[in-house]
Amino acid sequence: MLSYFIVTICSFISNLLGALWRTVSATAGSAVQEPPALAFMEELNPRQQAAKQLKQSFLQALLANDAQEVLRILHTSKLDIDTVLEVEDPGMVLASYKQGYWLPGYKLENSWAMGIHVCMMYGAVETALVLLQEGAAVNRMPNGKTPLHVACDVSNSDCVMLLLAHGAKISSLSLSGHTALHYCITRESVDCAKQLILKGADVNMPSNNNDEDTPLHTAARFAVPELVALYLAHGASVDAVNSFQETPLMTAAFWAFDSKEQIYSENHHLVCRLLLDHKADPNLQEEDNKTALHKAAWNCDHVLMQMLLEAGADTRAMDINGCAPLQYLLKVTDVRPMAIPELCYQLLLNHHAARVYPPQFHKVLQSCHEYPRVLEIMVNCYERLKPTRKWRAAIPDDCYKRHKDFYDSLFSVCTNTPRSLLHLTRCAIRASLGGFCHSRVPQLLLPPRLKKYLLLTPEGLLY
Numbered sequence: 001m002l003s004y005f006i007v008t009i010c011s012f013i014s015n016l017l018g019a020l021w022r023t024v025s026a027t028a029g030s031a032v033q034e035p036p037a038l039a040f041m042e043e044l045n046p047r048q049q050a051a052k053q054l055k056q057s058f059l060q061a062l063l064a065n066d067a068q069e070v071l072r073i074l075h076t077s078k079l080d081i082d083t084v085l086e087v088e089d090p091g092m093v094l095a096s097y098k099q100g101y102w103l104p105g106y107k108l109e110n111s112w113a114m115g116i117h118v119c120m121m122y123g124a125v126e127t128a129l130v131l132l133q134e135g136a137a138v139n140r141m142p143n144g145k146t147p148l149h150v151a152c153d154v155s156n157s158d159c160v161m162l163l164l165a166h167g168a169k170i171s172s173l174s175l176s177g178h179t180a181l182h183y184c185i186t187r188e189s190v191d192c193a194k195q196l197i198l199k200g201a202d203v204n205m206p207s208n209n210n211d212e213d214t215p216l217h218t219a220a221r222f223a224v225p226e227l228v229a230l231y232l233a234h235g236a237s238v239d240a241v242n243s244f245q246e247t248p249l250m251t252a253a254f255w256a257f258d259s260k261e262q263i264y265s266e267n268h269h270l271v272c273r274l275l276l277d278h279k280a281d282p283n284l285q286e287e288d289n290k291t292a293l294h295k296a297a298w299n300c301d302h303v304l305m306q307m308l309l310e311a312g313a314d315t316r317a318m319d320i321n322g323c324a325p326l327q328y329l330l331k332v333t334d335v336r337p338m339a340i341p342e343l344c345y346q347l348l349l350n351h352h353a354a355r356v357y358p359p360q361f362h363k364v365l366q367s368c369h370e371y372p373r374v375l376e377i378m379v380n381c382y383e384r385l386k387p388t389r390k391w392r393a394a395i396p397d398d399c400y401k402r403h404k405d406f407y408d409s410l411f412s413v414c415t416n417t418p419r420s421l422l423h424l425t426r427c428a429i430r431a432s433l434g435g436f437c438h439s440r441v442p443q444l445l446l447p448p449r450l451k452k453y454l455l456l457t458p459e460g461l462l463y
Contacts, residue, residue, distance in 0.1 A: 059085050062115050065124035070115070074134055081134055084142045087113045093121050093153055096144030096174040099210055112143040120150040120159050128159060132166045139168060144175030152183035157191035170201045177208035181215040185222040193230055203236040212243040213251075220248040220275070221255050223267035228274050238280045245286040249275045253292040253308075257299035262338045269303055282313040289319040297325035297348075300332055300339035305347050309438070315353035326353045330367045333374065342373040346456050349381050352435030358382065362390035369395045372406040373458040380456050383427045385414045409462040420463060426454055 044052065054077055061069040074081060089095060089111035113121070116136045119128035132138065139146050148168040151159035160180075164170070171179055181201050184193040193215075197203060206212040216236045219227035228248075232238060239247050249272060256268035272292075276282065282292050293313040296304040305325075309315070318324050326348050333341045349355070356364055356378070368374040379385060391411075400407050413419055433440045441454045 054079055055083060055085060058083070058115065059087065059118065062118045062124065062127060063122060065119075065122065065127050067126045067130045070127050071130050071134075081131060082114050082137050082140065084112050084114060085118065086110050087118055087121075089113075089121075094143055094145060094150060096141075096149070096176040096178070098175055098177075114140060114142060114147075116147045117142070117145070117150055120147045120156065120163075121154060123154065123156045123159060125156075125158050125162060128162055132162065138163060138166050139172060141172075141174065146172050146174070146180075148172065148180045149174050149178070149183050152180045152189060152192045152196075155184075155186050155188035155192060157189075157195060160192045160195050164195060164199055170196050170199050171205065173208050179205055179207070179215070181205070182207055182213070182218050184215070184227060185218060185224065187224055187226055190224070190226045190230060193227055197230070197234050203231045203234050204240060206240075206242065210243060214240045214242070214248070216240060216248045217242055217246070217251050220252040220268075220271050223252065223255065223265055223271055225267060225270045225274055228271050232274065232278050238275055238278045239284060241284075241286075245284075247280065247284055247286075247292070249280040249282065250284075250286055250290075250292045250295055253295040253301075253304055254299075256296070256301055256304055262336075264299075264301055264303070264338070269307070272304055272307055276307060276311045280311075282308045282311045283317060285317070285319075288321075289317075291317050291325075293317065293325045294319055294323075294328050297328040297344065298332055300329060300336035300341055300344055302340055302343035302347060305344055309347055309351045313351075315348050315351045324354055326356070330356075330364065333368050333371060341368070341371055342377055342458055345374050345377045347438075349377065350438040350441075350455055352437070355381055358385055359388065361385060362388060362394045365391055365394035369399050372403045372460070375410065376406070376458040376460070376462060377456045379410065379414065379462060380423070380426070381430075383424060384417075384419055386416055387411065387414045406461060413462045422453075423463075429454055 054073070058070065058073050058079060061073060073079060087094060087110060090109050092111070094111035094113045094117055114137065116128060116131050116138065118124070119131065138148075141149070145153075146168065148160065148163050148170070149172070151163060173179060174183075179201070180196055181193060181203065184190070184196075193201075203216070204214055206214050211217075213221075214236065216228065216231045216238075217240070219231060239249075241247055252268050252271040252275065256265050256272070257263075258265065285291055291313065293305065293308045293315070294317070296308055315326070316324055326345075329341070329344050329348065333339075361378075364375065364378055368378070391414075395407065418424060429441075430437055437455065441451055444451065444454075446454075
């Protein structure tokens with residue numbers, strides 16, 4: 001709290017001085033020269049200039065992986081081997097900050113690092129070996145990361161091996177609270193993770209921050225099946241929870257859909273398959289009582305929904321607001337253009353999802369009016385539905401015209417009279433099977449077309 005207060009005060013003073021200087025500059029005009037005090041601060045005496053030039057030469061040798069030049073500089077000068085350099089780091093590979101820290105913009109393009117960090121960043125193994133043999137510190141973190149964190153972040157297994165052989169601590173936490181395993185987030189970093197585990201890294205150690213994710217959570221979020229399999233094989237808890245009570249399965253289910261690109265991730269699906277094969281519980285609830293099925297329904301992800309339902313996911317589980325997965329599906333049907341929503345509804349209803357309360361069916365029309373196949377599935381799970389005045393108002397005129405044949409059939413069958421005997425028979429069979437429609441209907445000695453009819457496969461019209 002004290003450090004945050006100090007940073008805030010410094011920021012305020014800096015902004016105030018900046019405003020005063022801009023005011024003075026504007027008054028004096030464009031011909032005003034740089035203030036003598038600032039010019040003096042920027043001037044360096046010969047000794048300082050020589051030290052700056054030496055650091056620059058050292059950095060250039062590191063970047064070029066010139067081990068001989070690095071060794072020459074260390075042996076012919078008084079340069080500290082652990083001197084801190086300012087390095088271009090737009091990708092934030094060298095830097096790690098605590099959550100909530102205020103970061104001035106100029107710090108985001110550069111980071112502070114020692115020579116060994118630079119070698120890790122650029123995979124300069126030969127130069128790194130020279131530094132370590134000359135006594136470079138292996139566990140310091142001038143900008144929040146140790147060299148081992150950096151090596152894992154860039155997925156360089158040779159550098160990881162070298163650091164571990166020279167005493168790198170496998171459980172050191174970066175400033176943001178992550179271990180080296182948490183920085184293994186790509187397929188290329190699998191070998192790094194293997195070496196860390198062989199040296200005793202704890203696959204169940206949570207991050208020391210607001211999330212408290214285990215390495216398995218991280219691998220699930222970034223969808224690296226090889227890492228997930230590795231962690232599970234070495235004793236990772238498949239149902240470990242973070243600070244939000246989310247399991248790795250929930251994490252993978254949520255991140256399986258890229259809302260920006262509007263695509264579904266096969267790797268996330270594979271991660272979920274691995275977790276379920278290792279007996280992950282699909283019905284655990286996070287802090288808002290959502291399950292993995294809620295998250296899959298929110299993404300309108302029929303592949304993942306089927307996977308979860310086959311593993312025993314409860315279609316009637318309710319979140320903290322009393323919403324079941326079907327309600328989540330209704331909320332997003334019209335904003336998931338790459339989805340196949342009718343499959344999602346069909347899956348839920350065939351696994352005994354609770355139906356929408358009939359007087360509220362106009363809300364289904366509001367959400368799904370552009371998807372006649374969804375409406376057909378929803379209507380066919382009732383013996384009968386009585387329309388209200390809100391039904392027609394929920395359907396835009398242009399949409400009604402585009403799907404006129406379907407909507408005409410909808411309003412013709414949804415009256416106060418019973419529907420066809422065939423439909424009533426379907427409802428009776430489904431009611432007798434209860435929550436086992438999905439598994440028992442395929443076993444019935446019926447033609448394939450009738451099985452599809454019983455499972456609510458849409459046909460285009462209601463009758």
